[in-house]
Amino acid sequence: MNQRVTGVEIERLIQLLAKLPGLGPRSARRAALHLIKKKEQLLAPLQAAIGDTLEKVGICSTCGNIDSVDPCTVCSDSRRDRTIICVVEEVGDLWALERAAAYKGQYHVLGGTLSAIDGIGPEDLNLPKLIARVGEENIAEVLLAMNATVDGQTTAHYITDQLDSHNVKVSRLAHGVPVGGELDYLDEGTLAAAIKARRPF
């Protein structure tokens, strides 16, 4: 606001909310007004939840997941397969794969991808720990679940090279038509991959 019409506390709250992904300046203002309107039901509980998060939540020293226990809920779950590690870029990818409920092994969160443009090398990622885990734990397969972007695939190739000397199977997610997707809206690369990888009906 050019001219101040409200307190600095509120403007500070709006500024911080505007830094969240998905909220711009306008929606941050709406969110702040909504929070202030619901002080007891929303603003105070949010303060408490942030306090708990600041106090208790950390990064799992094994896999890089975020949790309030270390090792995290996934790593310490004895029902999960301990012979396979799924490598993802970010914690959000781990959560997305868990929502799909089709994988019951271990995870490893890299914390990003290799990127020449952004100057991110292997030492900036949670990579040495992955190689160490494959060496120390009884791992039979590494499933590379990086994004299907240039940086994601570069990173996947790099990890494959690094694991070359280890006796471990390296796999990747399948490419193909998204479930519920319409062919007309799909890019040529995806369609070509889906044709090449066609399966008996």
Place this chain on the structure above:
Amino acid sequence: MNQRVTGVEIERLIQLLAKLPGLGPRSARRAALHLIKKKEQLLAPLQAAIGDTLEKVGICSTCGNIDSVDPCTVCSDSRRDRTIICVVEEVGDLWALERAAAYKGQYHVLGGTLSAIDGIGPEDLNLPKLIARVGEENIAEVLLAMNATVDGQTTAHYITDQLDSHNVKVSRLAHGVPVGGELDYLDEGTLAAAIKARRPF
């Protein structure tokens, strides 16, 4: 998430963020991960800003604006015209009008509109205080700046009736073509209003 993959603290944070306007479950997860990733730069400052807001921010007893002082920054600004009151539905409308920087009078926030469907009557709004202000203060004009919706306009008519016995001019915002708007995309009602209210070029 069906199966827990992270701490209850984080899930609580996501649940609360998902209640903000503009954030759904998916964007709330992204926002929570972003906050946790930037604990020092974002999560801790947000906790402090919420604390300040909870402690200091309240509703202006004169106009209904939200501020950390009472009367609010707008009401206590001696440079503003004290003979005109602009009536708005919500605090966000007051802020929007202030950003337009074309009005330098007082405000009055109703806190909603009359609504038969939602069972909101005059006693549920900040209306008696408006009538009292018009009676007690030296008010020459009341500018009704409600939304151009059925409920907004019903409320405007109701207020006009209530102010009938007072010696005060009642005005409303002009209807017309939005600045930068294209005629082809405008509804017939707006175009008809813009033609009726045409001005010499």
